Amino acid sequence: MMVEKFGYSASDIVLLYIANHVLNWYLAPKIGHWIGRIGERKALTIEYIGLVGVFVSYGLVDDANIAAGLYIIDHIFFAMAIAIKTFFQKIADPADIASSAGVSFTINHIAAVIIPAAFGLIWLVNPSLVFFAGAAMAVCSLILAQFID
Secondary structure, eight states: OTTTTTOOOHHHHHHHHHHHHHHHHHHHHHHHHHHHHHOHHHHHHHHHHHHHHHHHHHHHOOOHHHHHHHHHHHHHHHHTTHHHHHHHHHHSOGGGHHHHHHHHHHHHHHHHHHHHHHHHHHHHHOHHHHHHHHHHHHHHHHHHHTTOO
C-alpha cells in the first residue's frame, strides 16, 4: 500500500522501518512490563480492538502521512502479541511446550503462505477489502481472547 497507493520510495520505506524498529525497541520492554501488570486477557483485548481500528483505517486512508502513522501504531499493537506467549507459558505443562511450539510453528507457517496468497488475489479486486478482512480476523481474535482466564 505504501508504495503502490502513496508512491513511497525505497528510502522512504527504510526510514519508516528504522523509525518503527527504534520505537518498538524502546517500547517493547515497557509493553512486556505493562502486560505483566494488567494481564494477558486485557492486553490482548486492547491489542485486538486497536488492530480493528488500525485495519479499518488502513482501508479508508487517503493520506500518506496518516498511513505511515498507522503502520507504526500497527506494529506497537503487534508488540502486545507477546501476551499470547506469556499466557501459554503460564498454562502449559513444561513437557508439552516443545511439541506445542512445533505444531504452532507449522500452523503459523501454513497461514503465512495461504493468507498472503488469498489476500493478494483480493488486493487485485479491491485493496481496501484486504484491510477490512484483516479487521474481521482481529474481531475473531478479540472474541477468542475473551476466553482467557
